[in-house]
Each structure stands twice: as structure tokens, then as C-alpha cells.
Amino acid sequence: MVAQGIADAVQAYTGLSPAAAATILALMLATYLLVSSLFVAPAPVSVPPKPPQQEQQEEEKEQEEAVPFVFPEPVQMGEVTLEQLRAYDGKDPAKQILIAIRGQVYDVSRGRLFYGPQGPYSLFAGRDATRALALMSFDHNDLTGDLEGLSPDDLEVLQDWEEKFKERYPRVGHLACQNAADSSQNADQLDHEEENA
Template structure:
């Protein structure tokens, strides 16, 4: 009889359970350390350049056909697109969009007769307005200055021709 004792069995770590756990651990490390995808910033709005408008060139900026909404107050053109609900199509001030709104705002009237009908005529000088009306217009102008960008100036058609010739 031999007195050989069997060699102790060495436990293998390569069991199917351990391989699954090790694979899962590698996956978690990969998820944790993988490079993140860069966040994309939203596209900035198109740059707005200051330009000279005539009543004809201002008129298309009334909010229709996905156009911005501009209006003029005392010769300055404001981009009121952020207030499209008020100044754009269907809004209470929509008749001022793409137009000189000075007289209507000064008089507190949204009527069509407050708008200049002849787009080739000289701009309204507002000379016939009283002190209260001019004060109301200054209030509106300050409100627009606080809320909206000035994107240009409004000149008469004759004034635009004079500027081109200069």
C-alpha cells in the first residue's frame, strides 16, 4: 500500500460565474470612464445689422411668411419679433407691424387711419401732436428701448435716394 495522499485540489477562479461577474465589472468601468459625447450648443440667431429702411422696405417685416416683426417709432426701427403675439399677425397691434407706428402709439389708436397710406410720401413729422400725445409717444419709445433691439432707421423714399447720391 502506498501512502500517497492525493494532492489538494486548487480551486480555479475561471468559473463561469466569475467570468460573467468580471465581464460585468469591465463593462461598468468602461461606461464610467468612456469619453462623453460633446454637448452641442443651439445655433445662434442670425446677426442683425443696422440698416436704413424706407416705408416700402419696412413693410415686408410684418411677421407673415416667417419674417421678423419690425416697427418704427420716430424714425427708429425696432425688432419686436420677441413680442410677436402682440405685434405679429393676429395680435392687437398687428396693424403697426412693418409700418411707422408713431402716430398710432401717440394717439393711443390702433385704427388704420393712423397709418401712412402713401408709402412714397415724406415721413410723418408728428408736428400737429399735442404735449400729452408726445409724452405718451416718449413712454412707448422708452418701453421699446428697454425691451427690443434697434435694427435700423426709417427714412422717406426721397431721403433714401438722397443718401444714395451722397
């Protein structure tokens, strides 16, 4: 009689049959348990203690692995010719990666991911990238120090690049030939030699 009274009360309150109300209640409880289990931290796993010698070896190994890569100190190059600059294009991992902007040579080795052989700016490595950066160009013909014909906007873009390089990378030298005509002539000669090689 009590069970019949509960069944009648459930049907009157919910408008559902007692079986449907019980099924919905069970599904709600299961959903609650499932969702709440996603936010509970798992119980800690007990690990048997290790022998002291093995524990010490593992600590030493972790310390060796935790040592970050330290970039070598930049080497001051002094006066650099375009031909000498070409040897620092990132293809030799033992050498620095150098880029020239407005006659100043910067060591961009810390940016190897960008300027190294597989990087998106590898074209600029080992070259005078002045005009290319001003024009935001990846054209080989723009890899020169020639500023002739650049608009004030282009020169402003170049100035922004130069400021970024000054902030991020050490200056390690300067180009030997700062005359734009000499610079573009040497770049053309180097490109011709590279194509013949």
C-alpha cells in the first residue's frame, strides 16, 4: 500500500509512469557520477622505494637532461666582406649565422629556427638583407645593401627591422664595402659564382 502511494505521488508530481521516472532518475545519477569523476584527481600510485644508489643515478641523469642549451658567445668579426659573409649562412652548424643590415653585421645564431637552413628566413642568412627587409621581399635580386629608389615607407619598415635586430641580436661587425653600387655588384657576382658552382 505504501508502494502504491509512492507510485501515485510520482505520477501525479512528474506526469510520468513510475518506471519512466525511475529510469530518468537512474540516468541522471549515472551522468552525475560520470561527469564528477572527470574532475577528481586519481589516487596516488604507491611506488616501492628504490635503492639509494639507483635513486642517486636517476637524480644525476635528470640533472644532466635539465641543463638548457647554451649558445656560444658571439665572436666579433670586425670588418667583413660580402664574400666572407656568405660562409656564415647557417649550413655549417659550427659557424655563426650572420646577416647584414645597413652595413652592420648581426649574429642571429639564436634565431637558428628562423634563419637556419630550414627556416623561413634562411634566404637572408649570410647575406646583406637591407633592401629585401625594407621591401619585405624574398627575391634574390633584393638581397643587397642598395637603398636607391626606396620610398619613405620602405625606409621606415627597414628602420623597424633594424631596431628589432639591435634589440635581439648582437652586432659583431660591419661590411667592408658600404657603397651601394659595390654592394649590389658584389652580390650579383656572388650569385653568378653560386649558380656556376
